[in-house]
Amino acid sequence: MRNLKALAVIILAGASLTACSTVTEAVKGPELAPIGYPAALVPQQQVIMVPQGERPAASSNSLWRAGARTFFNDQRARHVGDILTVSIDINDSAQTQNTTARSRDNEYSAGVGSFFGLESSLGKILPGGYDPANALSSQGSTTSNGSGTINRSEKVSLTIAAVVSGVMPNGNLIIQGRQEVRTNREVRELTVAGIVRPEDISSANTIKHTQLAEARISYGGRGDITRMQGAPASQAIMERFSPF
Structure with missing residues (x-):
């Protein structure tokens, strides 16, 4: 019984926090999500190493690129965190x-x-309604007409930086990236995730979305405009589950 009461208190507290968050967003507008390492696909024991100190700047006539980790090796992403x-x-x-x-x-x-x-008994029971020559009969008619048209056009041209969040046994890379841009009271969100072959990454450390396996690309937003464009929750539920 005590466990049930504790669970109920936790649920009510969570609902209160959610309601407060919704009210705050309605008044002040949506907030940007905190910057975080994409841990959804990263092992829990993964440690992020942050270099300390500043690297010495290269001279103007040097082939060494400032910030490069090595001179001869491939600079394309290949490890977790790249x-x-x-x-x-x-x-x-x-x-x-x-x-x-x-x-x-x-x-x-x-x-x-x-x-x-x-036969005679049936004639008495059903006077004027029983005809032995036409004792059983049925008629039916069914008509159905339908038509549908789909005319869709989509165009999205964006660039986003993603982080390698895992390396598969065969060497393929699991990447995940997220970008948020806030304009006034509207936040535009862009997320991308998928599996990449290291061979498909160009020398400039870029890759096209058509080369992502199991690609998951989302471009949307949240805020005043998005909320006004969507139907109210009650209307959406009625349209979704209405049997008529």
């Missing part, structure tokens, strides 16, 4: 049109000349 750039250039369009028509008529009739000698 950063690479994902170029998203979606320009897709789809058009589909389909029309269906279905119609069916059926008619059935059967006579019963003798029914265990009860």
Whole structure:
């Protein structure tokens, strides 16, 4: 009983915090999410090493690039924590049109000349409604017409930096990136995740979104404009589960 009461208190506290957060967002606008390492796909024991101190600047006539970790080795992302750039250039369009028509008529009739000698009794029970030549009959008609049209066009051109959050046994990299931009009272969010072959990463440490396996790309937002564009929760629930 005490455990149930404690659970109820925790649920009420969480609901109160959620309500306060919603009220605060309605008054002050949406807040940006805190910067964090993408831990969803990273092992818990992963340690992020932060270099201390400043690197000495290279001279003007030196081939050594400031900030480079090595001179001869490949500078492309390959380890957990490395950063690479994902170029998203979606320009897709789809058009589909389909029309269906279905119609069916059926008619059935059967006579019963003798029914265990009860023909006269049935005639008495159903006066004027029983005809042995047409004892059983049925008719039916079904008509169905449908049409649908899809005309969709999508165009997104963005660039985002992603972090290598895991390395698969075959050497492929799991990447995840998130970007948020706030303009007035609206926050635009861009997230990308997927699996990358190291061979597909260019020498400039970039990769196209078409080279991401299991790509998950999301571009949306939250704030006053997004909230006004969406239907109220009660209306959305009624439209989703209404049987009519």
